[in-house]
Amino acid sequence: MKVELIPPTEGRFNLQNYEEAYANFDWADVEKQFSWYETGKVNIAYEAIDRHLQTERKDKIALLYSDATRDERYTFAQLSELSNKFGNVLRSLGIAKGDRVFVFMPRSPELYVSVLGTLKIGAIVGPLFEAFMEAAVRDRLEDSEAVAIVTTPALLPRVPVKDLPALKHVILVGATDGLEEGQISYETAMASASPELEIEWVDREDGMLLHYTSGSTGKPKGVLHVHNAMIQHYQTGKWVLDLQEDDIYWCTADPGWVTGTAYGIFAPWLNGATNVVRGGRFKPEEWYDTIQKYKVTVWYSAPTSFRMLMGAGDEIVKRFDLSSLRHILSVGEPLNPEVVYWGMRVFRQRIHDTWWMTETGGQLICNYKCMAIKPGSMGKPFPGVYAAILDDQGNELPPNRMGNLAIRTGWPSMMRSIWKNPAKYEEYFRFPGWYVSGDSAYKDEDGYFWFQGRIDDVINTSGERVGPFEVESKLVEHPAVAEAGVIGKPDPVRGEIIKAFISLRAGYEPSEELMEDIRKFVKEGFAAHAAPREIEFLDKLPKTRSGKIMRRVLKAWELGLPTGDLSTMED
Ligand code: WTA
Numbered sequence: 001m002k003v004e005l006i007p008p009t010e011g012r013f014n015l016q017n018y019e020e021a022y023a024n025f026d027w028a029d030v031e032k033q034f035s036w037y038e039t040g041k042v043n044i045a046y047e048a049i050d051r052h053l054q055t056e057r058k059d060k061i062a063l064l065y066s067d068a069t070r071d072e073r074y075t076f077a078q079l080s081e082l083s084n085k086f087g088n089v090l091r092s093l094g095i096a097k098g099d100r101v102f103v104f105m106p107r108s109p110e111l112y113v114s115v116l117g118t119l120k121i122g123a124i125v126g127p128l129f130e131a132f133m134e135a136a137v138r139d140r141l142e143d144s145e146a147v148a149i150v151t152t153p154a155l156l157p158r159v160p161v162k163d164l165p166a167l168k169h170v171i172l173v174g175a176t177d178g179l180e181e182g183q184i185s186y187e188t189a190m191a192s193a194s195p196e197l198e199i200e201w202v203d204r205e206d207g208m209l210l211h212y213t214s215g216s217t218g219k220p221k222g223v224l225h226v227h228n229a230m231i232q233h234y235q236t237g238k239w240v241l242d243l244q245e246d247d248i249y250w251c252t253a254d255p256g257w258v259t260g261t262a263y264g265i266f267a268p269w270l271n272g273a274t275n276v277v278r279g280g281r282f283k284p285e286e287w288y289d290t291i292q293k294y295k296v297t298v299w300y301s302a303p304t305s306f307r308m309l310m311g312a313g314d315e316i317v318k319r320f321d322l323s324s325l326r327h328i329l330s331v332g333e334p335l336n337p338e339v340v341y342w343g344m345r346v347f348r349q350r351i352h353d354t355w356w357m358t359e360t361g362g363q364l365i366c367n368y369k370c371m372a373i374k375p376g377s378m379g380k381p382f383p384g385v386y387a388a389i390l391d392d393q394g395n396e397l398p399p400n401r402m403g404n405l406a407i408r409t410g411w412p413s414m415m416r417s418i419w420k421n422p423a424k425y426e427e428y429f430r431f432p433g434w435y436v437s438g439d440s441a442y443k444d445e446d447g448y449f450w451f452q453g454r455i456d457d458v459i460n461t462s463g464e465r466v467g468p469f470e471v472e473s474k475l476v477e478h479p480a481v482a483e484a485g486v487i488g489k490p491d492p493v494r495g496e497i498i499k500a501f502i503s504l505r506a507g508y509e510p511s512e513e514l515m516e517d518i519r520k521f522v523k524e525g526f527a528a529h530a531a532p533r534e535i536e537f538l539d540k541l542p543k544t545r546s547g548k549i550m551r552r553v554l555k556a557w558e559l560g561l562p563t564g565d566l567s568t569m570e571d
């Protein structure tokens with residue numbers, strides 16, 4: 001197949017020559033950029049914020065925040081002071097290094113201050129997406145034995161405090177009255193907290209971030225990242241995001257997902273960039289307006305969002321001045337070539353795809369400003385990263401052969417454990433020396449990688465990873481549902497949508513109302529983004545002899561494809 005190459009435009013990029021950088025790169029050189037290289041004192045929040053106070057960046061805007069009701073800006077010095085205060089609030093509660101502190105709230109300056117303050121005292125941050133409902137919140141707080149949660153009165157009803165013996169403190173942002181025992185007002189506590197904080201200096205290998213993510217079986221996994229990840233965040237911020245001193249950077253991801261922490265907090269601030277955060281939901285006009293208003297120069301978003309913008313039409317684009325944009329990037333799902341061509345048309349520039357995962361902690365395979373793009377390809381491995389396609393025995397495959405996308409272990413931001421589940425962790429490393437991603441891909445003769453799909457049943461809907469097992473577990477809690485099998489169904493805008501096949505209990509009949517009721521049940525009991533958009537009732541689900549629902553058969557039925565080997569299916 002002949003693929004069109006989109007050449008780079010000339011420019012002053014941080015990375016000028018990919019091949020040369022790849023050949024000569026050494027992670028150890030990156031460490032020299034951090035103050036701990038000389039002081040030996042490590043803390044990612046210090047490096048991201050406080051370090052800049054000794055430079056001209058002290059009074060530079062670090063955070064530009066707006067939503068429907070707020071419009072605020074914070075300098076590095078202000079963020080430093082606020083996060084110091086929050087660190088002191090946590091310390092006054094007896095929270096210390098290694099404790100898990102969850103943040104469960106919509107994007108707001110307080111969320112960012114909470115994350116930074118938690119890190120400064122060496123505690124581990126657990127970000128929770130605001131759409132999670134009680135069951136999802138419980139699973140994650142229970143597994144991690146979180147001692148504190150920062151949340152809002154609106155979300156509080158979803159935190160089952162009584163079921164969580166380890167959870168001692170609930171810090172409420174925006175509480176107006178009537179605090180109960182164990183509840184603390186963020187505002188009151190911050191008002192009396194000291195702005196001076198003794199930062200907890202940690203080891204590079206100490207935990208800092210616990211992101212729960214879904215696999216195809218079992219409960220969500222707690223992916224633990226350590227302070228050392230900053231090396232990757234910093235360098236990819238420089239070479240992939242191409243952050244430079246005067247950039248206004250906007251990452252549209254919520255910190256509930258890894259993109260929103262690694263590239264919504266760490267990469268920009270480690271590089272001293274001005275970071276835009278827009279609260280509220282996606283609306284095409286508001287998004288374009290955000291770019292216009294702040295003169296955003298570097299924009300990191302996701303294929304679903306680009307496809308929705310594309311769907312909103314080229315006409316609205318013309319109503320806004322988007323001329324500030326100089327670099328656009330994408331992550332989370334395959335970036336369709338059509339979207340890249342649309343970007344060329346409306347933004348007059350390339351959209352750069354990047355590939356990575358919660359587990360990898362940072363970007364691994366990317367398109368760089370200085371490199372030609374093959375639309376549809378994820379790009380090439382970041383310098384210092386060796387990526388390969390392996391067969392099912394762990395042997396490296398030659399170009400153009402599809403197989404397991406794997407990375408040689410040892411990049412700085414690799415996860416360090418799955419919380420309390422070493423067996424799950426080991427599954428990723430079943431071939432010695434390799435991290436096996438669970439994605440299938442191939443590498444072409446020029447070294448570009450092409451995503452092909454997931455090997456497991458994990459669903460990627462609008463760039464959000466959803467484990468079918470979690471949805472199925474919720475579905476079978478519904479009184480009408482006997483069994484449920486959940487798959488991702490290809491969708492032109494969302495990548496995949498969630499489709500549930502359901503067999504009903506005796507006494508229940510399929511109906512539109514029942515469908516709606518089941519959907520609502522998942523939405524309200526688990527998470528809106530995980531509720532099946534489509535439901536199909538079947539008398540019986542395809543199962544293995546051992547009783548496992550065969551999602552791959554459901555998927556084949558759905559797509560009208562051959563079902564493959566059915567020897568393990570029950571009669
Ligand atoms: C998918 C998000 C195609 C992939 C940072 C991966 C992608 C999963 C891309 C991780 C891409 C991510 N092209 N697919 N550029 N980027 N994916 O953990 O299947 O939420 O395994 O991390 O998203 O999703 P996660």
